[in-house]
Amino acid sequence: xxxxxxxVSLFVCCALSMTFLLAGxxxxxxxxxxxxxxxxxxxxxxxxNLVWYMRTTSAKGDARVTAKISDYLKKKINATITINNLGSxxxxxxxxxxxxxxxxxxxxxxxxxxxxxxxAIKGNFVNLTKTGLLDKYGKDLKKEIDPALLTSSSINGxxxxxxxxxxxxxxxAWTFNKAYLDKYNLDISNIKTLADAEPxxxxxxxxxxxxxxxxxxxxxxxxNYLPYDPINGSASTLPGVIPLDxxxxxxxxxxxxxxxxxxFATMHKFYQEGYxxxxxxxxxxxxxxxxxxxxxxxxxxxxxxxxxxxDVYGVTREAALIQKPAIFSSAGTGAMQAISNSSxxxxxxxxxxxxxxxxxxxxxxxxxxxxxxxxxxxxDNTIDYPSGVTGKTSEYSNVSAWxxxxxxLSYVRKGIPADHWTKxxxxxxxxxxxxxxxxxFDNTNVKTQIAAMQxxxxxxxxxxxxxxVDPTTYLPQMVQKLKxxxxxxxxxxxxxxxxxxxxxxx
Amino acid sequence: MxxxxxxxxxxxxxxxxxxxxxxxxxxxxxCVYPMLLCIGVSFTDEKSLARYGYRLIxxxxxxxxxxxxxxxxxxxLNSYIVTILITVIGTLxxxxxxxxxxxxMSRPNFKYRNFYSFVVFxxxxxxxxxxxxxxxxTQYYHLTNTIWAIILPAxxxxxxxxxxxxxxxxxxxxxLIESAKIDGAGEFYAFLRIALPIxxxxxxxxxxxxxxxxxxxxxxxxxxxxxxxxxPLQLLLVRIQNNLDMLQQTANIPGADKEAWIANLxxxxxxxxxxxxSVGPIILAYPFFQRxxxxxxxxxxxxx
Numbered sequence: 174x175x176x177x178x179x180x181v182s183l184f185v186c187c188a189l190s191m192t193f194l195l196a197g198x199x200x201x202x203x204x205x206x207x208x209x210x211x212x213x214x215x216x217x218x219x220x221x222n223l224v225w226y227m228r229t230t231s232a233k234g235d236a237r238v239t240a241k242i243s244d245y246l247k248k249k250i251n252a253t254i255t256i257n258n259l260g261s262x263x264x265x266x267x268x269x270x271x272x273x274x275x276x277x278x279x280x281x282x283x284x285x286x287x288x289x290x291x292x293a294i295k296g297n298f299v300n301l302t303k304t305g306l307l308d309k310y311g312k313d314l315k316k317e318i319d320p321a322l323l324t325s326s327s328i329n330g331x332x333x334x335x336x337x338x339x340x341x342x343x344x345x346a347w348t349f350n351k352a353y354l355d356k357y358n359l360d361i362s363n364i365k366t367l368a369d370a371e372p373x374x375x376x377x378x379x380x381x382x383x384x385x386x387x388x389x390x391x392x393x394x395x396x397n398y399l400p401y402d403p404i405n406g407s408a409s410t411l412p413g414v415i416p417l418d419x420x421x422x423x424x425x426x427x428x429x430x431x432x433x434x435x436x437f438a439t440m441h442k443f444y445q446e447g448y449x450x451x452x453x454x455x456x457x458x459x460x461x462x463x464x465x466x467x468x469x470x471x472x473x474x475x476x477x478x479x480x481x482x483x484d485v486y487g488v489t490r491e492a493a494l495i496q497k498p499a500i501f502s503s504a505g506t507g508a509m510q511a512i513s514n515s516s517x518x519x520x521x522x523x524x525x526x527x528x529x530x531x532x533x534x535x536x537x538x539x540x541x542x543x544x545x546x547x548x549x550x551x552x553d554n555t556i557d558y559p560s561g562v563t564g565k566t567s568e569y570s571n572v573s574a575w576x577x578x579x580x581x582l583s584y585v586r587k588g589i590p591a592d593h594w595t596k597x598x599x600x601x602x603x604x605x606x607x608x609x610x611x612x613x614f615d616n617t618n619v620k621t622q623i624a625a626m627q628x629x630x631x632x633x634x635x636x637x638x639x640x641x642v643d644p645t646t647y648l649p650q651m652v653q654k655l656k657x658x659x660x661x662x663x664x665x666x667x668x669x670x671x672x673x674x675x676x677x678x679x
Numbered sequence: 680m681x682x683x684x685x686x687x688x689x690x691x692x693x694x695x696x697x698x699x700x701x702x703x704x705x706x707x708x709x710c711v712y713p714m715l716l717c718i719g720v721s722f723t724d725e726k727s728l729a730r731y732g733y734r735l736i737x738x739x740x741x742x743x744x745x746x747x748x749x750x751x752x753x754x755x756l757n758s759y760i761v762t763i764l765i766t767v768i769g770t771l772x773x774x775x776x777x778x779x780x781x782x783x784m785s786r787p788n789f790k791y792r793n794f795y796s797f798v799v800f801x802x803x804x805x806x807x808x809x810x811x812x813x814x815x816x817t818q819y820y821h822l823t824n825t826i827w828a829i830i831l832p833a834x835x836x837x838x839x840x841x842x843x844x845x846x847x848x849x850x851x852x853x854x855l856i857e858s859a860k861i862d863g864a865g866e867f868y869a870f871l872r873i874a875l876p877i878x879x880x881x882x883x884x885x886x887x888x889x890x891x892x893x894x895x896x897x898x899x900x901x902x903x904x905x906x907x908x909x910x911p912l913q914l915l916l917v918r919i920q921n922n923l924d925m926l927q928q929t930a931n932i933p934g935a936d937k938e939a940w941i942a943n944l945x946x947x948x949x950x951x952x953x954x955x956x957s958v959g960p961i962i963l964a965y966p967f968f969q970r971x972x973x974x975x976x977x978x979x980x981x982x983x
Contacts, residue, residue, distance in 0.1 A: 178865055230922070231907055261921035262901055269902060273814045458926050461728075461947060 218251040221518050223525055225256050226270065226280040228263035228576060234568030238542045245535060250524045258571075263287075271297050276515045278522040281576055282334050284506035289326075290613060293333035298511040299519055302331040306512070310523040311335070313531035317579050319601055324611040326505030329674075334511035335526055338579040340476035340597050341505070342604030344498040345398035348473045348480050348490040352466065353377060364493035367398065368439050370470065374448045377469045384467045386448035390456040391635040395472050396436045398496040401427055402607040403503070404614050404667050410630050411623060412660050413667045417499050419608040422675065424667045426660060428652050437648055440640030454636040463488065477596040482588040498600060502609035508576050529578035536582045542569035550584070557587040612674045619666050622659030629654045714958075721745070721951035728947055744948035748956065752945075754907070754915065755953065761826070762894060762911045762957075769830040769893040774886050777839045782870055784840070785847035786856070796844075803837040813902060828903035829896055829911065839885050846881035847874065887968055894961060912957040919950060 223246075235258060243253040257277075259266050267280060267287045282289045282298070292298050301307040307315065314335060315323075322336040347370050349361055357376060364370050378386045394410075397403075401414035404424060412426040427433050443449055450456070462468055466488040473479060473492060480490040510529070512522045528535050541548045541556060547569045548556040558567055574583050581594045590596075616623055633651035636642045691699065716733055721744050723737035731738050748755055783789050784796055806812075812832070822828035851874045859869050875882065897913035904910060910918070945953070 182866075231905075257905055259905065261918050261925050264921075264925075265901060269810060269813050272810045273817065275817065457923065460923070460926060464946075 218521070220247075221252045221521050223252050223254045223279065223522060224277040225254060226263075226267060226277055227256060227258050227572075228260070228281050228286065229258045229573055230260035230571045231258040232567075232569050232571040234542055234547060238538065238547070238569055241543055242535070242538050245538060246525065246528075249528060249532070249535075250521060252521050252525065254525070271513070274515055276517060277513050278516040278518070279510055279512055279526065282509050282511045284503055287511075289334060289506055289509060289511070290328065290615070292511070293328055294615065294617075297514055298333040299514055299516070300331050300333055301335070301512070301523070302327075304519070306519060306523040307332060307335075310520060311527050311530075314527045317530050317581065319598075321500045321601065321606060321610060322505040324505070325500070325502055326509060327611055328613040330611075334509035335530065336505035337508040337510070337575060337577065338530060338581055339508065339575050341601045342498045342500045343474045343476045344494045344496045344604075345395065346473055346475040346492040346494040346496070348471050348475075348492045349373070350466070350469050351489040351491050353381070353469050354491060361491060361493040364495065366495050367395065367436060369495075370493070371443070374443065374446070374470065378446065378448055381469070382447075384469060385450050385462065386469045387443060388462055388468045388471045389449045389453040389639045390458050391454055391639075392458060393453065393472060393635070393638050395440070396427075396433060396638060397474070399427075399430075399432050399436065400497065400499070401430075402499070402501050402609050403427075404609060404612070404671065405616075410634055411626060411663065412655060413614075413664055415607070415609050415671070417497075417605055417607055422608070422672070424664060424671055426652070426655070426664060428648065428655070434644065434648060437637050437640065437644035440638065441642070441644055442640070444640030449639050449641075451641075453639040454641045477600050478589050478593050498604040500601065500604050500606050500610060502607050502612055504610070510578070526578075531579065531582075533582045536578050537584055539577050540572050540574045540583045548584075551587055552591070554584055554591055555587055555589075556584040609671065611678070612671060614667060614670060619659065619663050622662050625658035626655050626660060626663065629658055717951050717954055721948055721955055723948055725946050725948055741948075744946070744952040747945070747949050748952045752949075752953075754910070755912075755956065757908060758910050758912045758915045759956075761909055762913075765826060765829050765896065765911060766890055766893040768826075769833065770886055770889045772830065773834045773836075773839075773889050773893075774882060776835050777843055777885060778875070778882060779870075780835065781840050781843035782847055782874060784844045785851070787848075787853055799837045799840050803841070816903060823903050824906045824909065825903075826909055829899050830893075832899050833889075833892060833896065839888065843878075843881055843885055847878060850881065851877055891961065916950075916953060916957060919945060919953070 235256070239254065239256050242256070246252045246254055263281070264286050270277070271280075271287070271292060280287060282292065284290065289298075293300075299306065301311070318336065318338045319341050321341045322338065323332060325341075326332060326334065326336045347361075347364060347367075349359075353359070354361065357380065359373050359376065361370075361373070364373075374386050377384075400417045402417050403409050403411075404413040404415060405411045412428060413424050414427045415422070415424050440449075444453075463484075464486050466486060471490070473490075475492050475494055480492050483489050510526055512519055512526070516522050529539070530536075537544075544550065545559070547559075547567060549559045551557050558570075574580055577583075581597075585591065585593055629651060633647060633654075637644055637647060637651065690696075716735060719735045719737055720728065720733050722740055722742065723734070724739035724741035725743070727737070727739040780795075780799075784792055784799070786792070807815075816822045816828060816832065820831075822831065855873060855877075856869050859873050864873070895913055896911060897917050900909075900911050900914040901917065904914070
């Protein structure tokens with residue numbers, strides 16, 4: 174009896190330990206074919222399943238639309254596709270996915286998520302120029318993309334991800350709530366600088382003391398309207414800018430420039446007059462304010478048709494540009510698609526990207542879903558929701574068109590003028606090109622200084638930007654702290670890299 | 680002689696007592712206040728929130744947030760079910776594994792006792808990190824998008840094992856086990872019928888720790904779950920917050936503020952109501968189990 178029980182116990186122990194061995198058996202490649210043979214493809218390509226990581230939130234109609242996309246791709250390049258919509262988890266998940274070496278083909282990247290620069294340098298993204306993929310399979314793609322965008326997303330002359338073909342230039346502007354403009358008969362055509370808007374603020378603040386005259390939170394960054402290009406990327410507040418007019422090649426600390434000091438002083442005046450909420454410096458963006466429509470002025474980095482039509486809450490705004498439109502060095506890195514080095518079939522991925530940038534059907538399938546079910550055509554290029562469906566109830570309305578492929582080819586939703594893309598093309602043409610277009614700063618040598626300076630900036634800048642504190646006291650303090658934390662090292666490094674890049678360009 | 684009549688030898692003087700009570704009271708108030716504010720805001724009317732800000736006693740009472748959350752948000756019901764499943768299955772599984780690992784380690788005549796203690800203790804000090812765990816869980820164990828990705832990683836916590844081991848060794852006398860063996864009990868019999876019943880309090884405490892841990896679990900879900908049907912409660916809240924952060928981040932990208940999903944973000948009051956829903960069961964259950972927690976703090980401490 175005891176012997177039998179001992180034998181059984183021993184057996185159970187052995188069985189449990191076997192699970193360790195089994196776990197070690199990794200199943201073979203994830204690039205297996207997943208479908209029966211489709212119609213004949215253009216070349217004799219083997220079936221392949223692409224995996225695409227997107228930052229859109231998932232929607233009910235995802236499975237249905239993905240099936241349609243797969244069908245379409247099968248016909249073109251004999252590939253099916255799995256789209257993983259990570260939504261707001263994207264920023265946390267994608268670094269883990271990339272560093273764990275998980276096999277996937279394409280992912281969304283930008284300077285502000287899935288750190289484009291770092292991943293490119295580390296070799297996680299395929300070098301599209303050096304491997305020849307861009308030239309061999311991306312011919313249509315290259316024809317479509319604005320060359321300024323391609324240049325601005327290159328690192329040392331090589332492209333590691335394809336920028337989304339959208340607006341390249343933008344201009345900072347004040348936007349005003351049309352409802353209040355009409356109510357008080359206010360004219361905004363003469364507003365050309367930051368301070369020009371002051372008389373309007375005064376009137377609105379007097380007549381409507383309960384609403385925020387200027388909507389501001391800790392992301393308020395109107396100082397970007399000054400004609401300088403931040404070398405560190407569009408969202409960066411680190412010291413190091415270069416004048417847009419190209420007259421000087423010296424990279425300077427913007428916080429010591431007289432124009433910036435003037436900006437901070439003007440904002441402080443606005444704050445003291447009560448145009449800005451008292452706790453603006455510590456607030457995050459509050460969608461409730463926008464939902465209510467009860468506000469007067471907001472900041473925007475303006476591109477054609479950004480405002481002028483009702484937004485998602487039904488509020489219409491009008492813009493007054495206070496900056497000459499420019500293509501900044503970070504223009505292309507706002508939204509890109511990269512091919513991962515862990516992909517099993519990089520050529521197929523490149524073919525897919527080529528289609529995303531040149532094939533109108535595919536772009537609109539991804540952006541808007543199935544015609545008839547998810548959208549109906551109002552005219553040749555405009556679409557709207559089918560009757561009975563709204564933005565809230567639609568099964569497939571979550572894709573951000575500005576994250577995907579070629580926006581020029583995608584339909585526009587009703588409300589946006591049909592000549593939108595011609596306007597954008599003209600806007601890009603007449604914009605000033607930053608002298609740093611194509612330069613990408615590598616921050617490996619100054620990482621500690623950057624971290625320290627970022628802390629200082631997080632401490633001082635939000636309050637200064639909304640004018641909550643007196644700039645004559647606090648701005649010099651901040652500059653001093655930045656200097657103590659390695660600002661000169663950063664500027665030297667930036668200047669050295671910039672000069673090297675400039676001479677190598679010629 | 681001074682009036683020591685009503686004081687024990689080590690009691691605080693009245694003054695010290697008052698000051699310490701005041702400090703502890705203030706601290707407790709600071710902890711409780713945000714929760715009270717949360718309750719207050721969840722019962723407020725949305726419009727008066729914009730006008731008057733967050734208030735403890737709502738200016739305009741309204742239960743619309745709760746109606747929205749309970750009847751319109753099927754996602755919340757789904758998450759509730761997922762969280763309950765995870766907690767129940769997780770706690771049962773984890774407690775059995777932890778107990779079965781701790782018991783042999785507590786027996787003095789187990790030959791490899793020191794080896795196992797060392798291994799368990801070592802994992803408490805050093806861990807592989809995020810990326811190695813991710814690689815193991817996704818590429819070798821294939822746990823992505825399954826509920827086991829949330830349950831299994833937290834299953835066998837070294838901390839719990841060591842607490843329970845100490846508890847076993849101090850509460851289950853070796854002589855008791857020996858006498859059971861003399862009477863013909865085997866190992867499993869001794870464990871199930873003799874050691875476990877005596878160790879009720881210890882098991883209960885660890886089970887409580889596990890329950891609270893599984894109820895609040897969101898990070899593993901964030902990493903491994905893509906499927907919306909498997910989202911636990913806490914991850915839902917985290918996602919709403921992340922969505923708002925994403926709004927802030929992409930605010931300056933042309934076209935980003937026209938996206939449809941923005942209109943679907945729950946309002947402030949709905950978010951507060953969701954917070955209360957997810958915290959509610961634990962808060963309501965806490966007074967009943969409080970004494971186990973207090974006891975549990977010292978349960979592994981003293982060894983005879």
